[in-house]
Amino acid sequence: MTVAPVVDVGSPMLEIDGLTKRYSGLVALSNYALDLRPGSIHGVIGPNGAGKTTLFNLLSGMVRPTSGTIRLFGVDMTNSPAHDVARAGVARTFQNIRLFGDMSALDNVKVAVQQRLPIGLAQSLLSTPAFRRREHEITERARETLERLGLAAVASRPASSLPYGDQRRLEIARAVATEPKILLLDEPNAGMNPTETADLLDLIRRLRDDLDLTIILVAHDIPLVMNLCDRIQVLNYGELIADGDPAMVRNNPDVITAYLGQASHA
Amino acid sequence: MRVLQMARPTLIVLLAASAALALLQLSGLAFWQGLAINFAIFVILVQALNLASGFTGVFSLGHIGFMAIGAYTSAILTLPLATKAEYLPNLPVWLEGVHLDMTVGPVPVGFVAATLIAGALVMVIAGLVGAVLMRLSGHFVAVATLGFLVIVRVVLFNADDITRGSRTFSNVAPYTNLWWAWGWAAIAIYMAWRLKFSGYGRAMFAQKGDRWAARSIGISILRPRLVAFVAGAFLSAVAGSLYAHFITSFSPTVFYFDLTFRVITMLVVGGMGSVSGAVIGTAIVLALAEALRRIEGATLLYGLGGILLAVFFIAVIIFRPSGILGQREIDLEQLVAWRPRRGRRRGPGSATPD
């Protein structure tokens, strides 16, 4: 296991307490808690419908919790809208890829980069030198990001025309282009074969090290999570049933019953 | 030097267009001059809708309402004092003394000021209306903005003291000529173009492409929508002012659904989200409508033109749903130099499959 780079922040990175989400009676997530360690890769696993995607929607501000708190670097973000959460340094990808399909790969990333490099409306309308410098800078950074993700060759192609694997990586590129502190990856290897998954594993580690990211990963694929994560939480019917390092989770009897399979199958 | 080189194709096109306008002016062909002014006004309206809807995917049916407000505002502001007292005797006091009918040399500065004031007023209204309506999406925003159009119409009909109600508003000075119309059209095209190829345009196209993904990278949905809505409203008001001073007499009935639908047809045919497409779509639909009008006149089959235009529109939606250009653009450089397609201008949503 690689040693996590230490990020020096005064207050804890992400503290979640008692997070609960109900949909008309149905409990999607119940009493979830997390204290995220900077620089770690944190895995959340569980069967479909266990509340993993709900958790991500809550973390990224796309859904309001029924109760509980989310604190980011000591600031209460529980009811902040998604775009504020993103600006505060939380980026995400989606289980079912969500790209700006008609826009080129480069523009998909530029629109994320520009959030950190704003320029006034009047400057834009008049195309002032300052505006052009900004645009140049935005384009350069977007190209760098594409290169980092191995997508430089497809920069000018419309996102929707890219092969599946490239689309997955473009989504990650767009997310890291917002210069996040925390990156949420929702089933990043869905639909990938084992070779592609192995490449993705390397990529995620590299991104974490190069960009000082802390990563939360939701996945279905148990081997991937076991391989990659420092700490794993297991959700089942919205409840946290295990929380610990991979070895501990693997041998947790509750987890084996609920998810990995009954002992009788051994 | 580099800047000059980059601006060259634009310059060439501007010069060519000016020369064409000058020729048309000298020719004295009143019909064609009128058509050219109409064309320019429609170009502004279509760019306005392009900004508000084509860039953002939020369908506005209310922009003709902004045009109406622009037309009435500019017409009232430019009335000479003498006419005003007699023509609109019940105007509120603060409006009674206003008469932006002055000229400096050949330039009707009063007209320019009235147009800008109309634009500013409409921007304020659009800001308020937009802040409320831009939260809706899909067809609900379409119907809500249509509601705005109905509200404007009801108010115009009933505010007798200011608008003369259902009676024709005439006595408007004929300031609009080829140069004003096309000058503003050029500004509208430029505005749309600059916005599209800036961060603002990218944000607009991004939230159109995927609302959730846009929010996930820090774009608030409301802001780009509102910028587009208000900018479109400004252009609509300008078109209204130009229209008022071109046609010189009008009533609230003009600014309603038929005109709204005509503008939509032009935009959809050209390609929603394409600045150059909007101009092409305007030209095609205007030419088609004019030809059909003549056929109607000759055959006395009134209604046939409307049917054929609507059939054409449905055919476009079924067979070429993204219009002639989609969200792509025709590059001026390419147009002028007639080079092989190399540097096709790329922008948000304008990528072409390789």
Place this chain on the structure above:
Amino acid sequence: MDVYLIQQIVNALSAGSLYALMAVGLALIFGILRLINFAHGDVMMVAAYIAAFSLFAGLPLPVAIVTMIAGTVLIGLAMERIAYRPIRGGPEVAMLLTSFAVGQILQNGTLLVTRLASQPVQIAFPTPDVLSGVVAIGAVTIPRVNVIGFGSGVIILAGVMLFLTRTRTGLSMHAAADDLPAAQLVGIRVNWVVAAAFALSAALASVAGLLYASQAGQINPFLGFSPVLKAFIAAVIGGFGSISGAVVGAYALGFLEVIPTALGGIADILPPGAVSPEIHDLLATVFPSALGSYRDAIVFVFLILMLLFRPNGILGGRAREDTP
């Protein structure tokens, strides 16, 4: 005062029936296809013209009504097959725009036909005797068309409700509106169900057209614009897509509409001395007599408020939270 009140109530109920006939058709199509069929008002307009021309031709009223319904149903089926089916499941806005174009075709087509028949653009509607005149109930006189409009509206709507809940075709429409792919999976012939919904919707609009024309006395090719907007508002009030909601919304709108008319200038209608002069002045300021002419604007402000705060209608619960 009592007479005035009763008249306003009857007006509200009669307008409500008309809106309900229109709104149910709109909600039916919207529920299944997510299409706001803007041409619905023009279908109603065409029905009025078919009725007018049939009566001009001297057909007896029942035959004219059958002709009218058959003609509009055919038009409804044709527009579904030609214009809407090719873009079914496409973007909402594309479907809405198509319906605008269909409306334009119907309007201009009617214009063309009236021209060819050497009729003026606006024609007097040959209101049949049963629908003209007034009914006197005590001191109150009410236009007969309003009474018949309300009564027939209630009967027809009850019939539609029975059809939708008691027949397999009706249930299939519900199922298709609930979950179109699932409806397909159980073996429902979706094309057939959609066509049936358009036919039913057109038939309802045609009855509304007859009532509308009889009330207005005059018809022109552009009369459908306002009723379709009203039907839309009614459907929004009731919670869009819900059939029973559309009916409730329509009657609610009927009452909502008479309020500005009834309150506008109420100060002048009150018998002298009924209220103190201060209250009289207050009423005159808050409810000026011009209020009634702003009716449509007021109704649309209400629509926008509904869309913002109660998008599921007055009966619907809180909007389901949108998730990525």
Place this chain on the structure above:
Amino acid sequence: MLELTGVHVAYGNIRALQGISIRVGAGELVALIGSNGAGKSTTLKAISGLLRPSAGRIEFEGRDISRASTDVIVGLGISHCPEGRRVFGRLTVRENLLLGGITRPIAEVRSDIERVTTLFPRLGERMTQLGGTLSGGEQQMLAIGRALMSRPRLLILDEPSLGLAPMMVERIFEVIDDLKRGGLTMLLVEQNVHHALDSADRAYVLESGLITLEGPADVLRRNPQVEHSYLGR
């Protein structure tokens, strides 16, 4: 009974299925396993006519159904119980069942409803309740019951245990085993691979739109790759 040969399906630019071949014999229970996005649901939708294959052939009892519409396919005897249950939430249980038998003569539907309520007594108790108010397990029973109303010879089940409590999962699989004993042919997509392989006769493994493994269920269960990827060993 059912035979897919070289079936391709694409959504726009994304090729969801890249030439898969699957065979289901009469009376068999065949499971289709694979990770999310591998193309399992796409396969099922192609069979029931919700999606059109861009290439390849789908035959049911010797008849080419790759171009047939869904209602025709249901009429031929294939019933598809979709993922996420998809019961008609605003219709009652009875109405849901009634619509399940829409391809059948109305006279027989009534007795068929009785047959289904014998299989699922819980549904019998809730006939007038709206589909949307049922619990997840009841909805799944209703979805299966509705699918059975068309008297299928082949039943397609897409993730029947998704989001259900463990007890209910057991119950659903008991029902599946019952149906199998009754001679019904079934094609099952299930992420609970243990259960799926327990009940199935044969299975296919689908990855990125391609069949990567196939064989008898008990052989596949001991396959190291399956153990590693799907059983979490």
